[in-house]
Amino acid sequence: MSVQEVMAKLKAHGSKIRTLISAGEVPNVVHRKLSKSNVLFDLDNHTYRLGDQTSEIRGDRKSSLRKLVALTFLTRVALERMEIGLSTTKRDYYYLQKSRHPLIAPSEQAESDEVIKIAEVYYSVSRESFGFVAQSKGYLYGDIVLREPKMKVNCLRTGGDGYSVPGNVEYIEIEEANIKALLAIEKEGIYRNLMELGIPEKLKIGIAMLGGQPSRGMRRMLRKFSDFGIPIGILTDLNPYSLRIAANIIYGSIQSAHIDSLSSIRARFLGLEVSDVERFFKRVRSVVLEPLTQEDIKASNDNMNLPYMQGDQGYWLQENEWFIKNLKKTELEAFNALTRHARDLEGIYVDYIRTKAKEKLGIDLPS
Amino acid sequence: MEEKRLQELQRAAEQEAMRMREANPAEYFERNLHQLGYSDPERALIQTLKEMIDNSLDATEAGGVLPEILVSIEETDKVITLSSSMGKDRKAKVFRVAVEDNGIGIMPDRIAPSFGKILYGSKLFSLRQSRGQQGIGISAAILYSQLTSLEPAEILSRVAGSSRACRVVLKIDVEKNEPVVISNEELDWDKPHGLRVTISIPARYSDRLDRYFKELAIGNPHMSLVVKKTLEGSTSELRIERTTDQVPPQPKEMKPHLYSVDPGIMQRMAEVDNCCRTLVSFLSKHFTMVSPQTARRILNLAKLPPNLRPEHIKADRVLEAAKLVKLMRPRLDVLSPIGEENITRALRELFPDSEFVASVSRPPWTYKGIPFQVEVGVAIGGQAVSEYAGPRRMSVIRLANRVPLPYDSSDCVIHRTVEEIDWPNYGLSTDDRGQPRVAVVFVGSIVASKVPYTSPGKFSVAASEEIRDELKLAFQELGRKMRVYFSKKMKEESEAKRFEFFKSYYDLLAEEVAHICGEPLDVTPVVSKLFG
Numbered sequence: 001m002s003v004q005e006v007m008a009k010l011k012a013h014g015s016k017i018r019t020l021i022s023a024g025e026v027p028n029v030v031h032r033k034l035s036k037s038n039v040l041f042d043l044d045n046h047t048y049r050l051g052d053q054t055s056e057i058r059g060d061r062k063s064s065l066r067k068l069v070a071l072t073f074l075t076r077v078a079l080e081r082m083e084i085g086l087s088t089t090k091r092d093y094y095y096l097q098k099s100r101h102p103l104i105a106p107s108e109q110a111e112s113d114e115v116i117k118i119a120e121v122y123y124s125v126s127r128e129s130f131g132f133v134a135q136s137k138g139y140l141y142g143d144i145v146l147r148e149p150k151m152k153v154n155c156l157r158t159g160g161d162g163y164s165v166p167g168n169v170e171y172i173e174i175e176e177a178n179i180k181a182l183l184a185i186e187k188e189g190i191y192r193n194l195m196e197l198g199i200p201e202k203l204k205i206g207i208a209m210l211g212g213q214p215s216r217g218m219r220r221m222l223r224k225f226s227d228f229g230i231p232i233g234i235l236t237d238l239n240p241y242s243l244r245i246a247a248n249i250i251y252g253s254i255q256s257a258h259i260d261s262l263s264s265i266r267a268r269f270l271g272l273e274v275s276d277v278e279r280f281f282k283r284v285r286s287v288v289l290e291p292l293t294q295e296d297i298k299a300s301n302d303n304m305n306l307p308y309m310q311g312d313q314g315y316w317l318q319e320n321e322w323f324i325k326n327l328k329k330t331e332l333e334a335f336n337a338l339t340r341h342a343r344d345l346e347g348i349y350v351d352y353i354r355t356k357a358k359e360k361l362g363i364d365l366p367s
Numbered sequence: 368m369e370e371k372r373l374q375e376l377q378r379a380a381e382q383e384a385m386r387m388r389e390a391n392p393a394e395y396f397e398r399n400l401h402q403l404g405y406s407d408p409e410r411a412l413i414q415t416l417k418e419m420i421d422n423s424l425d426a427t428e429a430g431g432v433l434p435e436i437l438v439s440i441e442e443t444d445k446v447i448t449l450s451s452s453m454g455k456d457r458k459a460k461v462f463r464v465a466v467e468d469n470g471i472g473i474m475p476d477r478i479a480p481s482f483g484k485i486l487y488g489s490k491l492f493s494l495r496q497s498r499g500q501q502g503i504g505i506s507a508a509i510l511y512s513q514l515t516s517l518e519p520a521e522i523l524s525r526v527a528g529s530s531r532a533c534r535v536v537l538k539i540d541v542e543k544n545e546p547v548v549i550s551n552e553e554l555d556w557d558k559p560h561g562l563r564v565t566i567s568i569p570a571r572y573s574d575r576l577d578r579y580f581k582e583l584a585i586g587n588p589h590m591s592l593v594v595k596k597t598l599e600g601s602t603s604e605l606r607i608e609r610t611t612d613q614v615p616p617q618p619k620e621m622k623p624h625l626y627s628v629d630p631g632i633m634q635r636m637a638e639v640d641n642c643c644r645t646l647v648s649f650l651s652k653h654f655t656m657v658s659p660q661t662a663r664r665i666l667n668l669a670k671l672p673p674n675l676r677p678e679h680i681k682a683d684r685v686l687e688a689a690k691l692v693k694l695m696r697p698r699l700d701v702l703s704p705i706g707e708e709n710i711t712r713a714l715r716e717l718f719p720d721s722e723f724v725a726s727v728s729r730p731p732w733t734y735k736g737i738p739f740q741v742e743v744g745v746a747i748g749g750q751a752v753s754e755y756a757g758p759r760r761m762s763v764i765r766l767a768n769r770v771p772l773p774y775d776s777s778d779c780v781i782h783r784t785v786e787e788i789d790w791p792n793y794g795l796s797t798d799d800r801g802q803p804r805v806a807v808v809f810v811g812s813i814v815a816s817k818v819p820y821t822s823p824g825k826f827s828v829a830a831s832e833e834i835r836d837e838l839k840l841a842f843q844e845l846g847r848k849m850r851v852y853f854s855k856k857m858k859e860e861s862e863a864k865r866f867e868f869f870k871s872y873y874d875l876l877a878e879e880v881a882h883i884c885g886e887p888l889d890v891t892p893v894v895s896k897l898f899g
Binding site for chain 2: 010015018021025059062068069075076079080101103
């Protein structure tokens with residue numbers, strides 16, 4: 001959706017309220033209910049989404065009138081700032097709403113965050129669409145040309161660690177992507193090594209550095225590549241948390257169940273998976289496997305209740321059960337344990353990536 | 368030894384006997400003026416005016432005329448020193464106090480005894496609702512006057528039909544309880560009928576007096592009162608206009624009821640009775656609700672022959688016997704209450720900015736065979752009520768036979784009953800000190816053929832079970848009216864609050880929508896829809 005379309009959507013809200021009030025009608029806003037009870041995991045489409053329950057904000061109820069005024073205030077603020085190309089953080093908005101009028105002043109940021117979330121679900125767009133940006137995190141590298149509102153960017157020629165994915169990628173378009181796949185990588189070390197070894201160029205792939213749980217900007221970016229027709233492969237550590245990182249990219253999250261543009265359901269988890277231990281790390285098995293911490297154990301137990309565990313023919317369930325059974329984990333840096341000389345690393349990476357891309361994404365990468 | 372002791376005792380008794388002589392009421396009250404309200408200069412002024420105005424109101428009511436009362440309070444230069452029994456202030460200024468009315472006046476030959484003799488008057492033995500009832504009041508004021516200022520009293524009276532007025536200047540011979548007429552003359556007076564009494568007393572003016580006049584208006588809405596005050600050389604005037612032109616019906620005189628009469632009184636009535644020859648006729652003729660048959664039953668129970676001459680009555684036995692016979696209560700239509708409407712109107716007049724005014728009249732009832740009727744009222748909120756109620760935010764105006772009782776409220780049954788009611792139950796919420804959050808003035812009025820005062824000064828109404836019960840019922844009924852008001856007020860307030868709430872949010876919403884749409888927005892249509 002273009003900036004103009006989003007702005008039109010926001011303005012329509014003002015007109016709607018105006019029309020109702022002028023006609024002596026009580027203004028109201030209906031949106032899909034945001035509570036956890038209305039979040040469901042769609043097993044057919046493999047994604048979190050909101051159910052059919054709705055919430056109504058009514059102008060004749062004391063409690064919801066405040067929400068209506070706050071939502072309309074947000075709408076005005078968003079329009080004003082979009083007009084002059086000014087982005088807004090959640091914290092920015094907290095202070096804006098707090099200073100507007102005591103009647104709608106939030107007592108803490110969670111309260112104004114809630115208004116932002118209502119705006120997202122009511123307008124059916126991400127907050128980035130109306131300029132409410134997330135923190136920027138993550139990099140992108142590869143033979144890719146992006147079109148930002150003000151300039152074009154070639155992701156091979158950004159210098160540094162690659163193209164720094166901004167907080168708001170909503171209005172960034174992919175112009176060219178001369179890559180066969182895009183690898184979303186949890187850790188910085190392997191990402192940088194791949195760059196240094198020229199592997200993206202060699203294998204004609206793009207690489208993205210997540211830095212732990214991916215930011216909203218990164219998730220949106222990955223979705224854009226997925227929509228652009230680029231297969232997405234995910235590389236994470238082998239532990240109960242990393243499993244969630246992969247799931248977040250593929251299925252979305254409960255928190256953002258109301259925004260479907262943040263999940264990439266065609267993305268695939270390449271590894272590290274349980275079977276990799278025997279297949280790729282057998283020689284160093286005892287060295288690279290580390291014990292689970294108490295927190296890891298708790299996380300793996302909690303994972304059992306996550307709805308997506310039931311999907312993919314029980315794949316995730318099986319993976320997770322391994323943690324509970326073996327109380328072991330390892331991470332991407334373990335590839336270094338396979339090398340006897342620095343020159344060994346390139347081959348190890350290439351072998352692993354080509355093998356997994358073939359298996360999981362069904363593509364042959366050049367050798 | 369023993370003999371000497373006995374002689375001493377005998378001598379003492381003999382000396383005591385030599386000192387003994389009859390004390391008359393004038394002497395008694397001269398020594399006990401504080402019992403009648405003359406305990407300090409401030410109270411003395413109120414008490415004197417009260418006695419004089421009581422008489423004026425009774426005198427106009429007796430003639431069926433609308434009372435027009437002129438009061439003049441004039442501070443003179445004369446300062447006198449009071450004896451210590453007259454209160455803490457040793458020195459006080461002498462005030463010349465006059466009250467003039469348009470009542471029936473007093474026949475010339477009755478003026479002197481009416482004012483110069485204690486326990487003299489038309490109301491003494493009668494059972495009829497009237498303000499004065501003891502024959503003490505005005506004479507006590509004159510006693511106080513001559514005892515302190517040494518000035519005589521001056522009475523100007525004209526009876527309808529007589530061509531001239533009569534002016535008597537008198538003092539009281541305390542030893543004889545007789546008037547001493549200093550001068551007695553006829554003169555012209557432009558009033559067709561009425562009375563003016565002027566006396567000089569040491570006094571001190573206080574705001575309580577103005578309060579007294581205002582309270583008087585509640586019990587006497589048909590009265591018009593002009594008070595002219597000359598204090599420290601400057602003159603001011605307080606005017607209270609009547610709020611009704613209806614002269615209250617004259618209360619009816621009633622015979623005593625056997626349940627209310629004291630044995631001593633009955634004994635005396637029988638002794639002075641010279642019209643009846645038998646006890647049966649004495650009882651059935653002079654007491655209410657006693658037929659000859661009933662009288663026979665009573666005498667039978669008292670073991671007295673019905674044909675016994677009245678002077679041989681055994682009053683205590685008769686009254687005991689009467690209790691065993693179920694006597695009907697006396698007729699109740701002998702009273703002249705103020706009326707709910709009049710109380711309400713008077714309260715509105717007195718407290719023009721009060722939020723709420725209500726009153727309740729109970730039907731008449733009896734205590735000890737004496738008819739009485741209770742009326743109560745309330746004024747809530749506003750500046751005037753707040754000033755009147757004072758720092759405790761609650762005050763009780765007490766009226767007995769339409770006259771305010773300005774002093775000694777704590778032992779009065781009216782005051783006590785108000786204190787006993789759990790007012791928060793009726794919506795009058797209190798703060799943590801137990802004081803009402805909104806100022807309130809209650810009115811409690813009793814009219815009776817004979818009001819049971821706690822003392823001859825008529826300061827407080829004594830607690831009789833029947834009166835207390837009636838007062839309680841009246842205040843509870845008043846409380847229910849208050850509750851209706853308070854709950855309505857609360858609803859209105861919360862409705863107003865709700866309106867404010869919605870209005871302010873909609874105003875804010877309108878501003879935002881106006882920003883978005885670039886046009887101003889009027890929220891009146893939707894706000895008026897939400898609030899009808």
